[in-house]
Amino acid sequence: MSAIPLLVCDDSAMARKQLIRALPPEWSVAITQATNGREALEAIRQGLGQVVLLDLTMPVMDGYETLVALKEEGLACRVIVVSGDVQDEAIRRVLELGALAFLKKPADADQLRELLLSYGLMNRQAGRQVVERPDPSVSFRDAFREVVNISIGRAAALLAKVLNVFVRLPIPNVNILEVGELHMALADIQRGSRVTAVCQGFIGNGIAGEALLIFHDSEAKDMALLLRQEELGDHDPVEMQLDLASILIGACLSGFSEQLDVRFSQGHPMILGQHTPLESLIKINRDRWSKTLAVEVSYSLEGHRIHFDLLLLFTEDSVKRLTSKVNYLMD
Template sequence: MIKNMNILICDDSVLVHKSITRSLQACSNANFFYAENGEEGLEHLKNIDIDIMFLDLTMPVMDGFSVMKSLPVRDFTTTIIVLSADVQCTAMERSLALGADYFLPKPFDHKQLIELSQRLGLVFDGVQHSVTGAHFISEHPIDNIREIANIALGRGAAIISDHLGDFIKMPLPNVAFMKSSDLSMAIADIRNDNELIAITQRFVGGGIHGEALVELHGQDIHVFGEKLGFSQTDEYKNEVVIDIANLMVSSFLVALSEQILIPFSVRQPIVLEEYMNLHHTQCETNTYFTIEYTYKAEILDVECDVLFIMDSHSLTIINDKVMESLH
């Protein structure tokens, strides 16, 4: 007799809930449960015999590392499959040390996911079964782009971590809209803060037009740069800061390009100047699409705040590419 299996998908992304369920919908013995953060996931584990848990590492309220540190919560063995955009080697090592059975990087390979699920006892009969309680389907562009931004951040963090030899704390990306007036105020605040160094870099590709704004602060900026292989040749210039900013922007755009299949070209990064106010006084009614996040080194005193600014047409292009990949 085939055993019914309870599957918990613990991830803050609606897109991931949808994608995993679609991959496993041909299972005849799967019951699906969903959690949007670690606390919700633990509640499911306390009350339900969960056979397999797909666990994200980067979530609000409680992250995946904290979930694994809290286990077990009852006398039942759950197979833990970490499914994460944080693909740093250290993230994988820490996950396995905390009890994860498998680690799969995002975006996951559907064939690989099915093969692993079959080994764990799920039975595929080729019929697309209805999924009870699946209230997760969302076509909102912000939800879709937040997940691909999360994957791009994970790839970027891995690149920087490999160069740095230090763990990068994975951020949660903030994907939102920003009015022109709010952007003007943010830039003015940056200019008035003498402790911040801000770099701007424009990029284009496939009809997407945008600008990245990178702020660096902390006592170890130049140590950070040296560990990444950058050197300062003139103490009155900002070569190291510019090189770091360029790495932050290019690593994200390369990972984004791989997902939406649009190549990007970037201009030379430069220090934010007075003339680079994007002429907001002439277009106060404009609204920009933004992706914002902060990278923090675990050991060094350095933070990098990154803000990608794009027009609304760029949002449409990116979302269309995401939907193509889903269907």
């Protein structure tokens, strides 16, 4: 039996590695890899993607745009979406756009096998000969970014249910920053406006840090209106921001715990600065944030002029432990 052309499309080398490892070992496939939808379309046009495993959140052309283009061009392929964006609305949209099925990251090998069998993409009578697979090389930064990607997807799904909205997920930025570089990153987030920042510390298994959720004052009224529409009560603005911080930060840390086998103890969220320029926050916290592994995520709510900027700031001492945990995922 000739090998089936299989295309694995994801901007993360870590995600591609995990997905390729989850494939049934006896499934005879010729694997092509793509890092965005544009590359995927080129490969499919060349006949390299009879079956496609497609991510949603990617640069250049995301998964939604790719599904639209496949339909418009009439390209014949069978698509299973594999994504960290597990919002109910995300799943509904991809199925409406023509995907066969949705599988959450990290892909479970047994679930993937059953999907392939149920859609006739793999024969139940396939032989037991193990097929050689490519094994993408992965840097710590790429692997950790994929862990972050899955965690923020879990948080977005919870926020979507609480607020009855669709959350647009970004590609997270992951960098080790000196305090001056962190200053520049925060200044870019502020973009000239005043902000309120909620801070929550966390620690567990030799990993420690702080989560910083930043709200722009210019969006406070829209946020309050949304909360009233969802009948969550007439919250005091500070209480409202603390509640949202608990939802997002708690869900993100839960995602980390699930993937890295780490249990975090969390401090109480507190207002770090209110209606203030971010420069003053940096001056206050210069010693704590002298050098940090920084994760930057900017959530936005579709149909609303609202977004939150979430920063996860891991201490320099945590990087060694995180590296060990992430390397275990890759082995």
